[in-house]
Amino acid sequence: MKKVYLKDIAKVLRSKNSGPFEMTLDIIFKNKEDYEKIKGLGIINEDLISRIYNIDREKIITFVYFDAANAIKITIPRLRPQGTVGETDMHAAQQHIPLMFVEVPWE
């Protein structure tokens, strides 16, 4: 089966602070059909997040499929409190990249 990147099938794929100690990742699909297909494939899961962000599975704060918005939401701890010494991304707005390049079998 043909493989595509998640970025090529998502409508929205973004990262953002959810408070000064967390960062949240939103994946929103173009329609119910694509969303259900991804959900059925089961490849977007906590193990994947743990692997691509190199964090312990139990440190994942939220991992939820949200049917009403055709969305998957993931929240993980920030690397450091927002905006202090060593900050590289104040709003955590550019931390979604590893998700963009997740390969998905797609027709």
Added chain:
Amino acid sequence: MKEEIRVLTPAGMLGYGFPVKWFREGLSRNPDVIAIDSGSTDSGPHKLGTGAMTCSREAYIKDISLMLEACYEKKIPVFISSAGGDGSDQHVDEFLEIIKGIAREKGYHFKIAAIYSNVDKSYLKSKLKEGKISPCGPVPELTEEEIDKATTIVAQMGVEPYLKVLREQREIDVIVSGRTYDPVPIAALGILEGFDPGLCWHMGKIMECGAICAEPAGKNIFGILRKDHFIVEPLNPAERCTVASVAAHTLYEKTHPFLLPGPGGITDLSNTKFEQMDERSVRVTGSKFIPSEKYTLKLEGAKKVGYRSIFIAGVRDPIEIEHMDEIIERVKKDVEEYFSEIPKDSYKMIFHLYGKNGVMGEFEPVKDFKPLELCVILEVTAPTQELATAICSRARTEMLHSPYEGRIATAGNIAFPFTPLEIPLGIVCEFNVYHLLEVEDPLEVIRFKYLEV
């Protein structure tokens, strides 16, 4: 009971400006209230830690003037929350001064309520001893020491202070509140009038960011709350609220997609339905509010951790780029030796390599690629500005002529865009209080002031 509550929100953030034309269009739809949030932790710990406001005084005057004009001319109350960004007492007072100034100049008269939410440190310490303070998310346990270190600690109030003001002073024109849960000014009238709190809170959550929930994202938004639903519509006709855009916005900046905890309870959106009403508006039903057993207020505080200086430089030499990691290690070591009289843990040197893993740091999944150019930023944090700059300067000169394997360019290793080469950035802060405080009474730490201008 009223049939509906009509809310006009001019923008997602007071002080960022908004299109006057669509604001006036909103006014022509007879809103019951103009409600706007002014706060965020998104601009970092620096504001709360140093007492700075998010926007300039001039920007606030501009936005507030437009709302006060409507308040005076059309008798529409104005609710402003989280004054100045951090919502400290000091910034509530600053906003009162701005409002007084505008009223004096224009000859307006208003009844104003100010609500304050700074929290006393000795009170917090006693609450800490009683075990009434717990981390909000992945945050270390609070200690007395950290309470002392925080410059200002604010509690994010719920809707109860607004309800108290509205019950006691039905003729109130303006409410300015300190740190406030963002949806409060939008949700308050609905909750007061007995509308479904789940719908009130959800409408507040969507509208507090202005028309970010529209496509394309905009500023002014209008909401109509009714018994079993609410409707949101952006005021700029070039923008549309769609089922997808509103549902997607529900997730925005939140930890969980459909459980939104706030002071006094959780807004549960697991049975929420979004329907397209017409081309530009969306109808929302089914949102529920679940009161929590214990009432908690979120505390926010930031401390000063030192002073920061940086240098910014570019690197293009491919041989040098190849050896950048070892150059950095060597520079760090040389600087530490040079400043051997200063304890190593009293200052920090952090190299940001934009072009390599500058943005994502430890999250960067791509390790093995060759950049064409690097932007090197050295961040030095130390107990004084002078020391931070001195360390930064020493590192800069060391890096400029640092030897590395295979070096054939012996004139200088880094390209500087700016003078001064070292840039002092001032105080660095860190959020050190982000905890939940359990209270007996939602008004426990809240103070009120009424005035007429």
